[in-house]
Amino acid sequence: MKNLKIIQHKVTSPIVNMGPIKLRQPLPIEGVENVDPFLLLHHYGPYAISEFNNPFDLGPHPHRGFEPITLLFKGEQLHRDSLGNEMIVKAGGVQWTTAGHGIIHAEAPTKEFVKKGGELEGIQLWLNLPAKDKMITPNYQHLEEEQIPTIFSDDKKVKLNIIAGKQSDKTGLIQTQTVVNVFTVNADENGQMEIEIPENHNSLIYLLEGEVLVNNSAFLIKGENQMITFNKDGNFIEFKAKQKSTLLILSGEPINEKIKQYGPFVMNTQTEILEAMRDYQQGKMGYLY
Numbered sequence: 001m002k003n004l005k006i007i008q009h010k011v012t013s014p015i016v017n018m019g020p021i022k023l024r025q026p027l028p029i030e031g032v033e034n035v036d037p038f039l040l041l042h043h044y045g046p047y048a049i050s051e052f053n054n055p056f057d058l059g060p061h062p063h064r065g066f067e068p069i070t071l072l073f074k075g076e077q078l079h080r081d082s083l084g085n086e087m088i089v090k091a092g093g094v095q096w097t098t099a100g101h102g103i104i105h106a107e108a109p110t111k112e113f114v115k116k117g118g119e120l121e122g123i124q125l126w127l128n129l130p131a132k133d134k135m136i137t138p139n140y141q142h143l144e145e146e147q148i149p150t151i152f153s154d155d156k157k158v159k160l161n162i163i164a165g166k167q168s169d170k171t172g173l174i175q176t177q178t179v180v181n182v183f184t185v186n187a188d189e190n191g192q193m194e195i196e197i198p199e200n201h202n203s204l205i206y207l208l209e210g211e212v213l214v215n216n217s218a219f220l221i222k223g224e225n226q227m228i229t230f231n232k233d234g235n236f237i238e239f240k241a242k243q244k245s246t247l248l249i250l251s252g253e254p255i256n257e258k259i260k261q262y263g264p265f266v267m268n269t270q271t272e273i274l275e276a277m278r279d280y281q282q283g284k285m286g287y288l289y
Helices: 111-116 269-280
Strands: 007-011 015-018 021-027 038-049 059-061 065-072 078-083 086-090 096-097 105-107 118-128 139-143 150-152 157-164 179-187 192-195 203-208 211-215 218-221 226-230 236-241 245-252 260-264 264-265
Touching: 021 139, 038 065, 038 139, 065 078, 065 086, 065 139, 065 226, 078 096, 078 118, 078 192, 086 139, 096 105, 105 179, 105 269, 111 118, 118 203, 118 245, 139 245, 157 192, 179 192, 192 218, 203 218, 211 245, 260 269, 264 269
Parallel strands: none
Antiparallel strands: 007 226, 015 021, 021 038, 038 118, 059 105, 065 096, 065 118, 078 086, 078 105, 096 139, 150 157, 157 179, 179 245, 192 236, 203 226, 203 245, 211 218, 211 236, 260 264
């Protein structure tokens, strides 16, 4: 039996400062600490990148205990990490890092992209790991746009990109540690689609660009309400684009564990945070220059 999920929260996507970087942060936000297992959602750009303006240059920094994920919508970035990976992620591509017991990585627009100039826009997502997996071996996965399975609405006005999880008869190629769905959507005006989401999943839909009507009851409009979260009740959501729109849809089984977070580390206890800081300082997460 099909039942629409009930909308839980409608929130804005305020601009915050991260050092020299200005970006949108709908999660966490007042009233919504997380959408377990998703801890953080940063929407950066679009920035007009040039040799005179390059704010999104993130030098080497550590992570432990979760999965930092980058979904790139415009431009190109170079990923480097302490595992020895060095990959160029282009628009439509994905970099999925499992930090596990510790990894150091850096990301920035490529020198070639900075030289020629262009727009850079992406999503950085933090996906929690359960306590039993927080100290697993780090890993890095990379997908180019053409590797990502897609499905289309009947009228071909909506394209759903399946990065992780399942939809219809297709499965994303990312190997996940927990049960999650990560979809991006490109919709033309009047394009509409139903998305199947398991009843036991926490879920959200975030608008990067455009305007959409969700579940026939709530609008997402850039600069106003940009994110909707849903109750764990029904088994699908639906939307209709009022204009050309870009969306991110996330769902996952909640981990339901207490977390302690400090900067780039997400653990379960304060002791584990202190251990992470010590291990990083002692070089146990590797090196990256």
